[in-house]
Amino acid sequence: MGKFHAVLQPGINILIPIIDQIKYVQSLKEIAIEIPQQGAITLDNVQLHLDGVLYLRVVDPYKTSYGVEDAEYAISQLAQTTMRSEVGKINLDTVFKEREQLNINIVDAINKASEPWGMVCMRYEIRTMTMPERVQEAMQMQVEAERKKRAAILESEGKREAAINVAEGEKRSRILASEASMQEKINEARGLAEAMERQAEAKKNALEKVSTSLNKHGGHSAAALIVAEQYVKAFSNLAKESNTVIVPSNASDISGMVAQAMTVYKKLASETAGPRLLEEFESIPKDPK
Incomplete structure (x- = not known):
């Protein structure tokens, strides 16, 4: 008779x-x-055109039937006004960055308003979003400028890293070269020192042997013979290496030269070896033959 009586259940x-x-x-x-x-x-006075899809479910048939005349129309109008209200709270850039959060805010606002109607908004999805052509061109230019900026930054960072790597490589190369040069000089110095030590040792051994030989019987005669041989050999090589030759006035007097050399040896022997060597030297025949 036109009065609500009951809610019929399925079946x-x-x-x-x-x-x-x-x-x-x-x-x-x-x-x-x-x-x-x-x-x-x-919020920054940019006009957008948006459409979407609203997903809802009836939880109280009585409120849906008697709480509002046309539930679907009412909730669609509520979704539109809520969407305009939420978009007006944010900037243009934020609309694209926080699109998911915008959907959540619209769902919360619809649920608060549609509770007396016995309906629950499950989710809301913005389907398309368009803007004026000039704004879109400006945003495209902004995106391109941002990409160019990032490219320039990446390129400069790459050049910086390359320069650092090259400088580091040159630094290490110079360090290694200097260390190699230092080690080479050390090795050369050690080799030279070792060679000088060995030469000195060899000279020492030779002098010791010569000294031992001179102290033996007949050693001074052998020394005189060696001096005479060296004298003859030196005169045979005078004109081989140079055109300028200095010849002593008594070059033919070999016995005199030998006697002079032995006089020098006698003087050195008297200063170093003592009277014993001097006596042995006195006993040597003066005739080089």
């Missing part, structure tokens, strides 16, 4: 003809409502 229900009749049929499934495109102005 078999008994109705009295003429007195009882079904007024509203509500689906308890989740339904999708298309939100038409509409304009919205961001």
Whole structure:
């Protein structure tokens, strides 16, 4: 008779003809409502055109039937106004960066307003978002400028790293070269020192042997013979290496030269070896033959 009596559950229900009749049929499934495109102005005064899809479900058929005249129309209008309100709170750049958060805020706002209608908004998705052509061109230029900036930064960082690597390589190369040169000089110095030590040792051994030989019987005669041989050999090589030859006035007097050399030896022997060597030297025949 036009008055609410009961909510019929799924299954078999008994109705009295003429007195009882079904007024509203509500689906308890989740339904999708298309939100038409509409304009919205961001916080920085940029006009956007957005449309979306609203997913909702009826949780209280009584409130949905008697709480509002047309539930779907009412909630679609609520979604549009809520979307315009939420977009007006953020900047243009934030709309694209926080699109998911924008959807969440719209769902929360719709649920608070649609609670008396017995409906729950499950989720809201912004489907398309368009903007004026000039704004889109400006954003495209901004994106290109940002990419060029990043490319320039990456290129400069690459050049810097390359310069650092080259400098580091040259530094290590110079250090290694200097260390190699230092080690080479050390090795050369050690080799020279060792050679000088060995030469000195060899000279020492030779002098010791000569000294031992001279101290033996007949050693002074052998020394005189060696001096005479060296004298003759020196005169035979006078004109081989140079055109300028200095010849002593008594070059033919070999015995005199030998006697002079032995006089020098006698003087050195008297200063170093003592009277014993001097006596042995006195006993040597003065005739070089």
